[in-house]
Amino acid sequence: MTTGNATTSAAEFDPALEADLARLIVGALSLEIAAEDIAPEAPLFGEGLGLDSIDALELSLAISKAYGVQLRSDDERNHRIFASLRGLAAHVARHRAR
């Protein structure tokens, strides 16, 4: 089942997980926006949400705790994983233990 979407296959797309993750991002980083306001395809780092690498670390600790999924610096998919909420959700969906 191909979708033409370069970042995520349809099988990995999970709106409920994205919503969960959005809440986790807002909570873990004490952001002053509502979770629903994070656009799934918008950049998380630099532009868009404007997170930095310290936020990435904080986020990785929270994701590890909540889903048992590790973010690693040497993952060759990192540019996708950190690209957007959708990319992050796809990574968590692939590797989640709980």
Place this chain on the structure above:
Amino acid sequence: MAGATLNPPEDLPLDLPLDPPGWTRAPERGSIFWLRVMIGITGALGWRAGHLLLFPITAYFLAFSPRQRAAARQFLGRALGRPAGFAALWRLYFSFAASILDRVWLASGRTAGFEITVHGLEALRQRMAAGQGCLLFGAHLGSFEALRAVADAGCPVDVAVLMHEANAARVKAVFDALGGAGRAASVIPLGAPESMLRVREVLECGGLVGLLADRAPPGQRLQRVEFLGHPAPLPTGPHVLAAMLGVPVMLAFGIRLGPRRYAVHFEPFAERIGGGGRVGRDAAVAASVVQYAARLEAMARAHPDNWFNFYAFWQEGQP
């Protein structure tokens, strides 16, 4: 040399990024240029020839860098507690130029002829033996290279240095010019989302990660704290990082005392910053930045000619 721009001194190749208003990018090429000149001359004629070259270079830098000179004068005035005269400025500029020359040797591990005394090595060894990794906070005070020469010599654990990507490229250029290899591999470039993940991974293997914690470029997390009697913006990022990872922090300075004479200081700074959780972390970080500023101030007062922040450090008028 036709086409080469001769520029005033800027930060050293191992430095963190800096782009405050009024700071031009051009001088970065200047420092690489001079480094190449020195590598060429000292490679052919030895350290003494390079050392002689420092006098005209220092004079040149002093004469043609009015903005940096004004910044240096402001720092020296505040550090010395009186208006800085020509002698103090000369010492600072000469020391800066000399540390670039010495880097050519130190970076390639040729420490013969150097007198490097080390303080606090036992404390650092204990940290390494504990196996939980350690962050080393340095500053643009003296030579980070002298520090690495010590840390690398027989160091049983990985040593990595966190620095801006553009500077990492400059470091690579230096190592290429030296014909060396390998060392640049332990640079962790800042600016990528995964930068701090890499720091965590090195620390988890019991490694040391060094970073310079005194410069706060605009857009970075910063806090204004009292430094030499005036509020200066210092980055909070290094302290947040330490708090988040729950790792110990040591301070590290490689102070240039004279020709080929350095004193390297390692000193315990914090067992851990904050209690581990998010509760109270902001307060712990804020207190830690104040504590760092106090130590930096003491070192800067003791060694004003090692202050290699040639820009308006206090960034007065900025938010």
